[in-house]
Amino acid sequence: MALGPSATADESAPVDERVVLDDVGIxxxxxxxxxxxxxxxxxxxxxxxxxxxxxxxxxxxxxxxxLREIAGAExxxxxxxTTLYRDDLSSSGSRPVLRETEMPSSVDDKVVVLVEDVxxxxxxxxxxxxxxxxxxxxxxxxxxxxVDRGHRELPIRIDFAGKNIPTQADEKVRLVAEExxxxxxRAVVCRQEGRGGRA
Amino acid sequence: xIGRDLLGIEDLERDDIVRILDTAARMREIGAREVxxxxxxxxxxxxxxxxEPSTRTLSSFEIAGKRLSADVVNFSPSRSSLSxxxxxxxxxxxxxxxxxxxxIVRHKVAGVPKxxxxxxxxxxxxxxxxxxxxxxxxxxDMLTVYQEKGRLxxxxxxxxxxxxxxxxxxxxIYGFTRMGAEVRVTGPPTMLPPTIETLGVKPCxxxxxxxxxxxxxxxxxxxxxxxxxxxxPSIREYSATFGLDRxxxxxxxxxxxxxxPGPVNRGVELSHDLVDHSPSVILDQxxxxxxxxxxxxxxxxxxxxxxxxxxALTPGGA
Numbered sequence: 001m002a003l004g005p006s007a008t009a010d011e012s013a014p015v016d017e018r019v020v021l022d023d024v025g026i027x028x029x030x031x032x033x034x035x036x037x038x039x040x041x042x043x044x045x046x047x048x049x050x051x052x053x054x055x056x057x058x059x060x061x062x063x064x065x066x067l068r069e070i071a072g073a074e075x076x077x078x079x080x081x082t083t084l085y086r087d088d089l090s091s092s093g094s095r096p097v098l099r100e101t102e103m104p105s106s107v108d109d110k111v112v113v114l115v116e117d118v119x120x121x122x123x124x125x126x127x128x129x130x131x132x133x134x135x136x137x138x139x140x141x142x143x144x145x146x147v148d149r150g151h152r153e154l155p156i157r158i159d160f161a162g163k164n165i166p167t168q169a170d171e172k173v174r175l176v177a178e179e180x181x182x183x184x185x186r187a188v189v190c191r192q193e194g195r196g197g198r199a
Numbered sequence: 200x201i202g203r204d205l206l207g208i209e210d211l212e213r214d215d216i217v218r219i220l221d222t223a224a225r226m227r228e229i230g231a232r233e234v235x236x237x238x239x240x241x242x243x244x245x246x247x248x249x250x251e252p253s254t255r256t257l258s259s260f261e262i263a264g265k266r267l268s269a270d271v272v273n274f275s276p277s278r279s280s281l282s283x284x285x286x287x288x289x290x291x292x293x294x295x296x297x298x299x300x301x302x303i304v305r306h307k308v309a310g311v312p313k314x315x316x317x318x319x320x321x322x323x324x325x326x327x328x329x330x331x332x333x334x335x336x337x338x339x340d341m342l343t344v345y346q347e348k349g350r351l352x353x354x355x356x357x358x359x360x361x362x363x364x365x366x367x368x369x370x371x372i373y374g375f376t377r378m379g380a381e382v383r384v385t386g387p388p389t390m391l392p393p394t395i396e397t398l399g400v401k402p403c404x405x406x407x408x409x410x411x412x413x414x415x416x417x418x419x420x421x422x423x424x425x426x427x428x429x430x431x432p433s434i435r436e437y438s439a440t441f442g443l444d445r446x447x448x449x450x451x452x453x454x455x456x457x458x459x460p461g462p463v464n465r466g467v468e469l470s471h472d473l474v475d476h477s478p479s480v481i482l483d484q485x486x487x488x489x490x491x492x493x494x495x496x497x498x499x500x501x502x503x504x505x506x507x508x509x510x511a512l513t514p515g516g517a
Contacts, residue, residue: 084237084238084497085239089501092501094501095501097221098222101225131237134236135232136233
């Protein structure tokens with residue numbers, strides 16, 4: 001989409017960042033999570049992976065490959081931006097950049113698995129569930145988080161967590177990966193200046 | 200970054216335009232959903248203050264606001280006390296006391312949206328003022344061209360018609376030149392102001408010269424009621440000289456697109472065939488208009504609150 005350089009300013013230079021999950025660790029977690037998804041859901045034909053950009057996209061693509069490999073499943077794969085559903089838009093300030101939404105089919109009666117890189121307060125998952133309901137009425141919704149930071153502010157539960165990582169509120173955890181999920185991935189934690197993280 | 204108000208393209212930097220177009224491109228997806236609505240501007244009140252009749256722009260802003268869950272109020276002079284000679288600024292101030300979050304203004308006199316913005320708390324979007332600017336039209340035109348061509352930089356854009364009286368032309372000239380396109384203009388000599396070159400465009404004396412090798416041909420609407428007999432001899436002559444049909448379009452690039460801000464005078468600016476068929480993208484312009492206005496309302500809404508004294512009393516609005 002990028003008309004210009006303004007689109008993804010996310011990859012700015014890190015200050016003092018430390019790897020909390022390397023490529024091997026991430027791939028191992030995604031394989032375990034795929035097995036857990038198969039175990040939890042008897043019928044995989046209604047499975048619908050919904051990635052929350054940006055971090056959820058490479059993870060969902062890799063999960064989809066894993067599910068095909070271990071169970072022959074061909075889950076639908078959608079991308080759902082939650083920005084327009086955020087609960088902090090009533091305050092003033094610069095508007096966050098919108099990301100891609102591409103839902104190839106309705107989620108009616110599907111078993112939706114939301115895929116997010118980092119869950120902390122639970123607010124993004126809340127927004128994602130609201131957004132999801134605009135695309136139909138899923139039979140159930142489950143949540144994958146590669147990293148669970150645990151500072152929950154809403155009654156949101158993670159069904160499949162890659163790793164629980166205790167962090168400070170002023171730290172930020174992010175996933176560094178190609179969108180396809182094919183190149184090397186890593187999750188890094190870095191100190192954020194000024195405000196608390198809101199993943 | 201985009202300021203409090205959107206009064207004209209002349210005020211925008213290249214980065215502002217890129218940000219608005221990128222946002223609009225994302226908004227387009229919402230229009231393709233079964234539930235064409237997001238909760239983003241819930242609780243916001245949007246006032247369409249149109250002193251000049253409009254169906255298309257008004258509906259487009261109204262739909263854009265509603266898709267973002269704003270409450271939309273349309274206020275047009277015929278139904279209001281304007282006929283009782285209340286001044287424009289009094290009317291605007293009365294509306295402002297009702298605490299709108301954004302006011303969209305159209306007026307036949309250039310500069311009125313600016314005057315209104317100066318006295319209002321709420322941000323103002325110019326929906327067309329006289330022969331001055333129509334910024335959202337130019338932005339949706341740029342979005343449509345970007346969608347078709349994948350770039351704006353280096354394109355050749357020909358604008359044909361009443362350049363001197365057209366706010367659409369003026370805003371598009373500012374926009375396309377800022378984005379690095381070459382802009383040519385043409386029309387009857389009475390419609391080509393001699394100062395137009397100062398805007399960085401190339402005036403051409405014939406349609407053929409203007410569209411020769413062009414990537415985009417933008418036809419302007421002729422206000423026949425306003426100008427017939429005064430600025431050109433007859434509609435028929437205008438159409439023969441500056442109207443576009445498939446034969447004349449051959450001078451443009453093979454993959455050139457044809458645009459029109461609407462409503463089209465069929466058979467005058469454009470042949471019937473070109474109105475309805477490729478390579479004209481007139482309906483894409485309309486579709487993009489809604490997405491573009493959603494983007495503008497979204498980006499401007501972040502500037503709105505906070506500036507207002509009343510907001511300070513709102514709980515939880517950190």
